[in-house]
Amino acid sequence: MNKKILVTGGTGFIGSRLVHKLAATADDIHVLVRKNSDLVSLKDILDRITLVYGDVTNRHSLDSAMNGMELVYHSAGLTYMGDKRNPLLQAINVDGARNVLEAALEAGVRRVVHVSSITAVGICDGKKPLDESSPWNFDRINLEYARTKHQSELAVASAIKKGLDCVIVNPAYVFGAGDINFNAGRLIKDIYNRKIPFYPLGGVCVIDVEIVAETIIAAMEKGKTGERYIIGGDNVSYKELMETISSVAGVPKVVFPLPFWMAKVLKSILDMIKTRNGISKLFNLSMYRIASENLFYDSSKAARELGMRHESHLNSIRSAFDWYRERDML
Incomplete structure (x- = not known):
């Protein structure tokens, strides 16, 4: 029997790929969108x-949106990694998640998958990848985004205690075709345009958006209530990641390492002379601080329990680059 499904955040990078896959089934797919x-x-x-018109920040608008829904994928969220405080992070990522969960409970929704983030898992000490049981320690970096994603998972735990069946997924650093807003894709674009002359000393876990969308659906079907699943792939240093991007894009490698302490000096000089000299807008101290850490994760639980597949990060970079180039977006 066809299921009635609601997706929040369906116009975003991950959400839109999720909606595309769901729309290829016989299920009745509803997507929550704002008028604009x-x-x-x-x-x-x-x-x-x-x-379906509504907004996760408007609790009342969710009541009609949830009416008759069996399953809900909550992928709406604001991703902001900058160094300026953004009050929308709390409103969308925490209060919005709470609104969705409460509305789902009231509507008798059978199951919810909450799309979180690896920032809600934590930061590595050294290079040993973290797993789902790792205690959250991202508060040692002052990043409001990470705090709100952690808080949203606490809201999930509270909703589960009230009787909601909910599963959490934690996507890593997501590349791939369809990243129209240049989330991770900004790194590809700026390396291609020679706007990144140095690399940070940390590392990151890279995953393709198609695998993320597949695994989110698998989490709905096979995930265990109250469990979280890291959706990640290759753990690579930024040096290695940038070498991959340079190779795919056919541009010279980024060869200069820049420690965080030196980045602070360089940023203050650039601010003083009021020029960026064509340097990527990714170069802000908040993002560079994070990129100087190792965000490595163990995704074996998702592979074991959800059947998540693995492919090289090279494939994802190539897919994203080709997609941008075909549309003259670089």
């Missing part, structure tokens, strides 16, 4: 989905 939402990422499947 940009629907370009869904334009080729609008005839196969139902748009």
Whole structure:
């Protein structure tokens, strides 16, 4: 029997790929959007989905959206890694998640998958990858985004105690085709345009958006209530990641390592002379501080319990680069 499914955040990078996969099934797919939402990422499947107008920050608007829904994928969220405080992070990532969970409980939704982040897992000490049981320690870096993703998972735990069936997924650093807002894709674009002359000394876990979307669906089908699943792939240093991007893009390698203490000096000089000299806007101290840590994760639980597949990060970089180049977006 066809299921009635609601997706929040369906116009975003991960959410839109999730909606595309769900729309290819026989299920009845509804996507929560705002009146002013940009629907370009869904334009080729609008005839196969139902748009429902509402906003996760408006609790009342969610009541009608949840009516009759069996399953809910909550992928709405604000990703902001900058060094300026953004009050929308609390409103969308924490209060919005709480609104969705409460509305799902009231509507009698059978199951919710909450799309979180690896920042809600933590930071490595050394290079040993973290798993789902690692205690959250991202508060040692002053990053509001990480705090709100952690808080949203606490809201999930509270909703489960009230009787909601909910599973958490934690995607890592997501690349791939369809990243129209240049989330991780900004790194590809700026290396291609020679705007990144140095690399940070940390590392990151890279995963393709198609695998993320597949695994989110698997979490709905096979995930255990109250469990979290890290959706990640290759753990690579930024040096290695940038070498991969340079190779795929056909541009010279980024060869200069820049420790965080030196980045602070360079940033203050650039601010003083009021120029960026064509340096990527990714170069802010908040993001560079994070990139100087090792964000390595063990995804074996998702592979074992959800059947998550693995592929080289090279494939994901190549897929994203080709997608951008075909659309003259670089």
